[in-house]
Amino acid sequence: MILPESQIRRFFRHIIMPEISGQGQKKLLESWVEVCGASIKEIMPLLYYLTAVGIGKISCNLINDFGLEKLANNLKDINPDVVVVNSSSQDTEATGNETFFKTSDGYGVKIIMGDRDFISERMQLQQEADSAQVSVIAAAIGPWQGLLHVSRIQESCDIDFMNLDDLIIARQKCLSSEGMVLSYCFMGALVSAEVVKICLKIGKTPNKPLFYDLLSMTFSREGNGDFNVCEDSKHIELLAKKLSDAKVLIVGVGGLGSPVAFALTSIGVGNIGLIDGDRVELTNLNRQILHSTSRIGMPKVESARQFLEELNPSVDIVTYYANLTKENAMDLINDYDVIVAGLDNLPSRYLLNDACFFAGKPLIEAGVLRFNGMGRTIVPKKGPCYRCIFPDMPSSGNIPSCLESGILGSVPGVMGFMQAVETVKIIGGIGKLLINQLLLFEALDMEFRVPSFRKDPRCPLCGKKPTITALQEYETICEQG
Numbered sequence: 001m002i003l004p005e006s007q008i009r010r011f012f013r014h015i016i017m018p019e020i021s022g023q024g025q026k027k028l029l030e031s032w033v034e035v036c037g038a039s040i041k042e043i044m045p046l047l048y049y050l051t052a053v054g055i056g057k058i059s060c061n062l063i064n065d066f067g068l069e070k071l072a073n074n075l076k077d078i079n080p081d082v083v084v085v086n087s088s089s090q091d092t093e094a095t096g097n098e099t100f101f102k103t104s105d106g107y108g109v110k111i112i113m114g115d116r117d118f119i120s121e122r123m124q125l126q127q128e129a130d131s132a133q134v135s136v137i138a139a140a141i142g143p144w145q146g147l148l149h150v151s152r153i154q155e156s157c158d159i160d161f162m163n164l165d166d167l168i169i170a171r172q173k174c175l176s177s178e179g180m181v182l183s184y185c186f187m188g189a190l191v192s193a194e195v196v197k198i199c200l201k202i203g204k205t206p207n208k209p210l211f212y213d214l215l216s217m218t219f220s221r222e223g224n225g226d227f228n229v230c231e232d233s234k235h236i237e238l239l240a241k242k243l244s245d246a247k248v249l250i251v252g253v254g255g256l257g258s259p260v261a262f263a264l265t266s267i268g269v270g271n272i273g274l275i276d277g278d279r280v281e282l283t284n285l286n287r288q289i290l291h292s293t294s295r296i297g298m299p300k301v302e303s304a305r306q307f308l309e310e311l312n313p314s315v316d317i318v319t320y321y322a323n324l325t326k327e328n329a330m331d332l333i334n335d336y337d338v339i340v341a342g343l344d345n346l347p348s349r350y351l352l353n354d355a356c357f358f359a360g361k362p363l364i365e366a367g368v369l370r371f372n373g374m375g376r377t378i379v380p381k382k383g384p385c386y387r388c389i390f391p392d393m394p395s396s397g398n399i400p401s402c403l404e405s406g407i408l409g410s411v412p413g414v415m416g417f418m419q420a421v422e423t424v425k426i427i428g429g430i431g432k433l434l435i436n437q438l439l440l441f442e443a444l445d446m447e448f449r450v451p452s453f454r455k456d457p458r459c460p461l462c463g464k465k466p467t468i469t470a471l472q473e474y475e476t477i478c479e480q481g
């Protein structure tokens with residue numbers, strides 16, 4: 001057997017994909033990364049996803065390593081086979097922790113993540129060290145914005161280092177601690193996907209760096225000159241107060257709900273409701289970062305509450321250990337300002353779409369499959385609903401069982417953090433929402449597309465002559481996850 005039984009179950013959703021398989025997962029568990037950052041605050045989401053997807057050896061090289069020991073214990077509880085070491089005291093010019101990595105047969109990746117000054121300094125050192133033996137990921141972060149550059153070792157062993165002039169410069173009036181945290185979350189999940197691709201030699205890595213702006217949901221590989229999204233500076237100043245007053249309901253605390261709750265708790269959304277009728281299973285742990293090995297069997301909402309209260313004790317977490325049903329949906333939704341869907345089954349999607357429409361509540365939607373994600377924001381009367389694209393629920397015989405589909409753990413991370421960003425924008429009244437657009441993410445190509453779509457006047461729910469005027473019967477086919 002390639003992997004022990006427990007790892008096969010833990011990484012089941014990876015292993016069933018031919019791009020990864022048991023062989024690939026074994027390779028990931030033998031691979032190592034060195035993460036260079038300023039403090040654990042910035043690299044925490046990245047470390048959770050590196051651990052969840054099963055990168056076996058993680059070395060942390062931090063300017064300030066306060067809290068790393070405790071974080072390493074939490075990570076060990078997600079996957080006991082992942083080793084996290086602290087290499088912070090080492091000379092920053094070292095390109096890796098020699099004693100730690102010498103025995104490793106697997107592939108190595110160096111990640112440099114931080115603000116512009118940090119990246120400039122470390123990339124300079126990296127270039128001087130001329131270490132062609134390692135792929136380098138540079139992740140430059142600004143509030144709401146980021147720039148991801150991957151120097152992947154090709155057969156020639158040449159590394160195309162990033163041009164330091166390409167780095168984003170955070171505009172003064174855009175400064176926002178919330179925007180910074182959300183960018184670290186989003187970037188952390190993106191980087192973890194790139195690490196998997198590099199270690200397994202799968203997918204493509206475009207030469208040009210990827211620039212993103214989360215306020216406008218714009219993605220580009222053509223530089224960042226055209227991004228002018230800071231017209232909201234007044235609103236951004238008021239954001240913290242609005243967030244602490246806000247009430248957000250997260251439906252499903254699995255692959256998507258975990259990153260949503262992680263990000264919203266980190267930035268201090270005051271009241272977070274969690275609903276999920278499932279218990280934590282080993283097969284969840286390749287992607288559901290709120291849960292852990294020691295909490296297997298516990299209701300997911302309780303496991304999530306324990307994680308989130310440790311992350312930020314000032315947030316009020318309310319849990320509902322139940323599935324969303326036709327009977328409880330309206331009462332639950334009416335108590336909250338924004339609803340976030342973390343579902344992977346169609347009946348609940350239709351139920352939540354219809355219930356939010358009748359309650360007049362904004363719904364942030366996303367779905368993930370294999371290496372791809374899709375997301376949108378549904379605001380009743382302002383844009384299309386779920387049924388505008390998919391008017392009727394397919395009959396159960398036509399739906400592939402969601403329990404059998406593979407998911408790279410990083411993908412729900414990227415999409416869930418995107419949902420958290422949309423939630424914050426709705427609460428703050430800032431930025432441009434994905435109301436008449438879909439966000440499509442393809443991890444293998446590291447590509448984002450944002451096609452437009454419109455309200456369908458013939459929609460059975462929100463169209464001119466609706467045929468659905470109350471909640472219907474929604475057949476349950478498979479579980480939330």
Ligand SMILES: [Zn+2]
Nearest residue numbers: 385388459462
């Ligand atoms: Zn509609």
